Amino acid sequence: MSRTRPGRDDSPDRLYTLTGGRSSSGSDAFDLVTLVVAECDPVPGMQSEHTAILRMCQYPTAVVEIAADLGLPVSIVRILLADLLGTGRISARHPRSAYRLPDPDILEQVLVGLRNL
Amino acid sequence: MTASPSPLRPSALALLVTAVAAGVLCTAAVAAAPSDVRVPLGWFSLFGVLLLSLAAFAVTWLTRSSRLLRGRIAALNADIAARDGHIARLTADAARDTAARTAEAARLAKEHAAELERLKTAHRVELDLVTMTELADRERLGDELRRAESGRAAAMAAAANAAGRMQALATGMLADLREMEHRHADEDVLGDLLHLDHRTAQAGRLADSIAVLTGARSGRRWAKPIVMESILRGAMGRIGGYQRVRLHSTSDAAVAGHGAEGVMHALAELLDNAANFSPPTAEVHVYVEEVPAGIVITVEDSGLVMSEVQLRRAEQAVAGESLDLAGLSGTRLGLAVVGRLARKHGLTVSFRPSARGGTGALMMLPHELISRTPAEAGPAPALVAAPAGAAGARTGEPGADHGPGPRGGAAGSGGAGRAKDRTRSPQDDAPDAAPTASGARPGPADGDPRTGDTGLPQRRRGRTLAAAHPEGPEAAARAARTQGAPTGASQSAARFGSFRQAVRGASAQQPTNPPYPEGNTR
Structure with missing residues (x-):
């Protein structure tokens, strides 16, 4: 995204128009790492963000990843996801709560290995 | 005698x-x-x-x-x-x-x-x-x-x-607000920011109106075509009662960058009229229809029915024949602004009684203002880079037999060129634009990220995009649409790889860490 430049704004969409003015999803179904899976294909006439989310979530995808892909704030994405969840087009899955992050050393080794690819 | x-x-x-x-x-x-x-x-x-x-x-x-x-x-x-x-x-x-x-x-x-x-x-x-x-x-x-x-x-x-x-x-304030909206995750703060955003957009529209009437340059120039959905949302975002506006559009056409601002502004004025002259709870419906002569955008309200005389007067106002400001009234700038914009961009605006009981305003966009190609790139301009990046990596993976070297060299420059187009914003006459593009050129070929004074990797502008999908965002998006998603592990790996590459050295404000292990375990 090019929004790193201050004072520049590359999209005419204002965020409040994406959500109809809501700033809160009113549900806590989604946190940053909730996995989202699409339950149906996008249909014509949907909001383009919904289409993008459904397309993106054919395989489980984390909320934060969706937000990064869409280039939208997580709060906004949560509202969009809550809409989709409300109409049954997606389902949300929380990662195992007992999940433990791997040892940072391993991660670092993986990183090095990936860099060497 | x-x-x-x-x-x-x-x-x-x-x-x-x-x-x-x-x-x-x-x-x-x-x-x-x-x-x-x-x-x-x-x-x-x-x-x-x-x-x-x-x-x-x-x-x-x-x-x-x-x-x-x-x-x-x-x-x-x-x-x-x-x-x-x-x-x-x-x-x-x-x-x-x-x-x-x-x-x-x-x-x-x-x-x-x-x-x-x-x-x-x-x-x-x-x-x-x-x-x-x-x-x-x-x-x-x-x-x-x-x-x-x-x-x-x-x-x-x-x-x-x-x-x-x-x-x-x-404009600057809107950009700042967007920046802040990205920075603050708190819903209350976000709500306030959105409120301010809305107010600022309305103030901006008023400034645009005055600029149009005084013959100044129109405020923004979009370097890229804007898809219809964004046009409609950009227009409705500038009026007070935007929550009453219902959009009905399946058009994938885009409006050429030079006319996008004018079209949005004119449409915003028509929407504002429709919203102001209908009951506070009535909805305003916007339909987009493609006709042989171009695209017709219809704004229908269910408010007051305009009389013949009013219709004629409105038509006259939007005909934009006279350029003097003598006929302006202080509070009704909208139609005069529409007239000016229509004259400038060759729009045709007409009014008729609406089937919903109110008034319908029709605005026809001529072919000159419509472009279709970039609509393929992504659902909305804001989304172009990131989804295309993911999709590009997806399609890139199966064909991994040819090495990254030559491909990166050939296609990377194309990607960088596109990145430049995309990242260039309209008023961007800043001297850093060109260096940005050329800086992105080496792209994927040189794997070493530059390190800054702090010893941390430093991201160079425009580089992420080029690096994430060397074959260019459009191609990537096209491929993503035509080709079904690859399966399981390879797909996840590809996404992970491209994502990692794209955000290597990315700014700290993007919360990118947690999902990685998830992606691998699927």
């Missing part, structure tokens, strides 16, 4: 006296005469008496007549003399009068001539004065007109300038 107008009586008296005297004498003579001569003497004396009487009568008659006639002659003479005298007097009078009159006439003529001369002079003077006054007035009016003209021009320029600065402020 006059006592005895007729000479008959004295004549008769003389006749009688003579006759008596002669009769007496004759009688005496006859008596004295011898008797033998008495009879002849009687006859002769009678005859003589008669003659004598007749003579006396004639003498007396003639004497009297002549005396009478003499008297009359004298009287007539006197009369004639008197008349002569009278005539002479009259003649003299007439002569005197004539002389007097002539003198009077001469005097009057002279007086008249003098008066005429005086009047002529006065008139000339007056005329000169009037002419001079008129000239002075004309000059003064001309001066005033020039002053007014220059004042008007100056006012217009000042207004245009102020509007331009307000536009710039509003």
Whole structure:
């Protein structure tokens, strides 16, 4: 995204128009790492963000990843996801709560290995 | 004389006296005469008496007549003399009068001539004065007109300038707000920011309106075509009652960058009209229809039905035929703005009664304003880079047999070029634009990220995009659509790889860490 430049704004969409003015999803179904899976294909006439989310979530995808892909704030994405969840087009899955992050050393080794690819 | 107008009586008296005297004498003579001569003497004396009487009568008659006639002659003479005298007097009078009159006439003529001369002079003077006054007035009016003209021009320029600065402020503020909206995750803060965002967008629209009316440059220029959905949302985001606007659009057309701002602005004004002139709870519906001549955007409200006259007036206002601001009212700028924009961009705006009970406004976009290609790139401009990045990596993975080197070299530059197009924002005349693009060029080929002073990897602008999908975002997106998603592990790995590469050295504000392990375990 090019929004790193201050004072520049590359999209005419204002965020409040994406959500109809809501700033809160009113549900806590989604946190940053909730996995989202699409339950149906996008249909014509949907909001383009919904289409993008459904397309993106054919395989489980984390909320934060969706937000990064869409280039939208997580709060906004949560509202969009809550809409989709409300109409049954997606389902949300929380990662195992007992999940433990791997040892940072391993991660670092993986990183090095990936860099060497 | 006059006592005895007729000479008959004295004549008769003389006749009688003579006759008596002669009769007496004759009688005496006859008596004295011898008797033998008495009879002849009687006859002769009678005859003589008669003659004598007749003579006396004639003498007396003639004497009297002549005396009478003499008297009359004298009287007539006197009369004639008197008349002569009278005539002479009259003649003299007439002569005197004539002389007097002539003198009077001469005097009057002279007086008249003098008066005429005086009047002529006065008139000339007056005329000169009037002419001079008129000239002075004309000059003064001309001066005033020039002053007014220059004042008007100056006012217009000042207004245009102020509007331009307000536009710039509003634009900058919108960008800042977007920045903040990305930074603050708190929903309350976000709500407030969105509120401010909305207010600022409306203020920006007002500044845009003034700029349009004063003939200033339109505020923003979008370097890239804007898809219809964004046009509609951009327009509705600028009005107060945007939550009442319902969009019905399946069009994937895009509006060319140079006309996008104008179309959005005009549409925003039409939406504002529709929202303002319908009940506060009624919805305003927007339909997009593609027709052979272009694209028709219909704004329908269920508010007041406009009368024929109002419809005609509105049509006239949006016809944009007159460029003067004389007909503007202070509070109704909208239609005049639409008219200007329509004239500028070749839009056709018309009004008709709506089937919903209110008024429908139709705006037709000509083909010149419509472009279709970039609509393929992504659902919305804001989303272009990231989804395309993910998709590009997805499709790139199966064909991984050819190495990253040559491909990166060839396609990377293309990708970088596109990245430049995409990241260049309209008002971006900043000198860093070109270096950005060229800096992105090496792209995926050189794997080493630059390290900054802190020793941490430093992301260079535009590089992420080029690095994430070397074949370019459009190609990536196309491929993503045509090709089904690859399966399971390979797909996850590809996404992970591209994502990692893309965000390597990314700014800390993107919460990117947690999902990685998730992606691998799927």
